Amino acid sequence: MSQDSIPVTVLSGNLGAGKTTLLNHLLRNAGERDLAVLVNDMGSVNVDAERVAEDSELEVSGGVAELSNGCICCELRDDLETAVVRLARDREFDRLIVESSGISEPEPVARLFTTSSRVAARYEIDALVTVLDTRLFLDSFDGTATPKRRGADPESAVDGDASTRPLSDLLIEQLEVASVVLLNKTDLCDRDELERAETLVNALQPAAELIRTEFSVVDPDRLFDGDRFDPATLGERAGWQRALAGDEHAEPDSEPASHGPPGTDHDHRHPDEVYGVDSFVFRERRPFHPERFHEFLRSLPSSVVRSKGIAWVAGRDVKVEISQAGPSIRATVRGPWIASLPEVDRQLYRSNRPDLAWDDDHGDRRTELVFIGTDLESSRLRSDLEAALVTDDELERAETLENRFPIEPEDERVLREP
Incomplete structure (x- = not known):
């Protein structure tokens, strides 16, 4: 100071x-x-x-x-x-x-x-x-x-x-x-x-x-x-940010590694390693079916204390931030996917972000969600999340699917409340 x-x-x-x-x-x-x-x-x-x-x-x-x-x-x-x-x-x-x-x-x-x-x-x-x-x-x-x-x-x-x-x-x-x-x-x-x-x-x-x-x-x-x-x-x-950072290079079923800020003498490990609270990270490059994903979120068990991240929802070509705290869940639009921008803007953004994870088919569109709670059934959560993804047939008619998620910039929707 x-x-x-x-x-x-x-x-x-x-x-x-x-x-x-x-x-x-x-x-x-x-x-x-x-x-x-x-x-x-x-x-x-x-x-x-x-x-x-x-x-x-x-x-x-x-x-x-x-x-x-x-x-x-x-x-x-x-x-x-x-x-x-x-x-x-x-x-x-x-x-x-x-x-x-x-x-x-x-x-x-x-x-x-x-x-x-x-x-x-x-x-x-x-x-x-x-x-x-x-x-x-x-x-x-x-x-x-x-x-x-x-x-x-x-x-x-x-x-x-x-x-x-x-x-x-x-x-x-x-x-x-x-x-x-x-x-x-x-x-x-x-x-x-x-x-x-x-x-x-x-x-x-x-x-x-x-x-x-x-x-x-x-x-x-x-x-x-x-x-x-x-x-x-x-x-x-926040714990969810550290969980995402630590899981960035991990295989889906691998043990989470210790991680911490450079130059510190502490390892900030995942909550399940240190405090007895489980954390689960879900990443996917296929969008969610809006109704099945909505129902998944509304049915989250009480053992999930906190979940946060960006979701790719079919029919919404924008980043949808999911924020859950106990019984409260809300979804907020956090801007467009870079892949959805005109080519000139897309190339400019990519040149300024050399570390951006990019897929040949989907660009930067993907889901990254963290779940933190006690006695989490990670395999059950993963199975339910995968079941909420769209099929190829549903993806072709994504715009016709009933969709309760926001689409306008900074728009917010309450998905569940006490």
């Missing part, structure tokens, strides 16, 4: 997980550190900022800067940028803590500190801390917890509206980018539940440091002095 940069710790976690309790604990135990805090809440009155100010004997207009009535990862991004630049200009602190709303994704917040020239010149993130309500985390992936992540007025949400996704979606987004994960409220779980929670967290985010806490009590040194964030790997740390 640059000597002149202000270190930043970003706190995220679902509503009620214990973020504000953690923040007040850090303020009360700051020692010689001078901390500045930026608190975001979704209401017109920033309740969290008031609680922080009250509990820590700080004035909201002084040591605590607040952003209200919005989410710092989206609507209030410009306000966040202005606030942190102003704080740096009037600097009277050693470290900035950003507590995001319980319905915010931490990745866009982190990218502000790494991509905005005004902000990156003054700050440097050293940790993305996600606080988990351990009991709720387990329940979410057992299909018993169904709180919505956004949408103050549930009656105003249309069917399939992406703004009212289940809690499991948000937990995944907050977890997969974390560099530190606090398993909080551990006093409400027994030993077996805690071990299961740790297993799931380690499989979903194997690069994060995991800390068990009660009432968000943790030694501040474990959060402040680790320099655990690497902006170069933001968005590339």
Whole structure:
């Protein structure tokens, strides 16, 4: 970290997980550190900022800067940028803590500190801390917890509206980018539940440091002095991404190999090798039958906690991203296949991507999906996926098949919800 940069710790976690309790604990135990805090809440009155100010004997207009009535990862991004630049200009602190709303994704917040020239010149993130309500985390992936992540007025949400996704979606987004994960409220779980929670967290985010806490009590040194964030790997740390990378050159039935970032002294191995959670990678250069694939996804067993990747769906000449988190499954268009572009554009893209896997018949069209879960029946999953592929006859009339998958750029469809 640059000597002149202000270190930043970003706190995220679902509503009620214990973020504000953690923040007040850090303020009360700051020692010689001078901390500045930026608190975001979704209401017109920033309740969290008031609680922080009250509990820590700080004035909201002084040591605590607040952003209200919005989410710092989206609507209030410009306000966040202005606030942190102003704080740096009037600097009277050693470290900035950003507590995001319980319905915010931490990745866009982190990218502000790494991509905005005004902000990156003054700050440097050293940790993305996600606080988990351990009991709720387990329940979410057992299909018993169904709180919505956004949408103050549930009656105003249309069917399939992406703004009212289940809690499991948000937990995944907050977890997969974390560099530190606090398993909080551990006093409400027994030993077996805690071990299961740790297993799931380690499989979903194997690069994060995991800390068990009660009432968000943790030694501040474990959060402040680790320099655990690497902006170069933001968005590339999730367990499903590591499974894909490790399986890239493996034969379908071979054992997964250890792999890790160059220059590190750790091997980041597949979850089934380290944590007792299975991972299964499926690759195929034949498209799925849209109805059979849709039914496969909707029938995924509860043992599959997370699945992610790109699917080739017949009748949709676009990349369809599949994202499943517990009971929630959604499909999003992530652009066209390069093979579907005009020849001039196709050649340009290929010349700029010499490592692009290309097939003489299908170009870059293919499916790459990762499944992570407990007690996975990999052979059964593979068999069901292969049965969902189109036959030659079906491929010839692909455009006439009933198709529930999206086709427009960035279009998203909810395929399953609690």
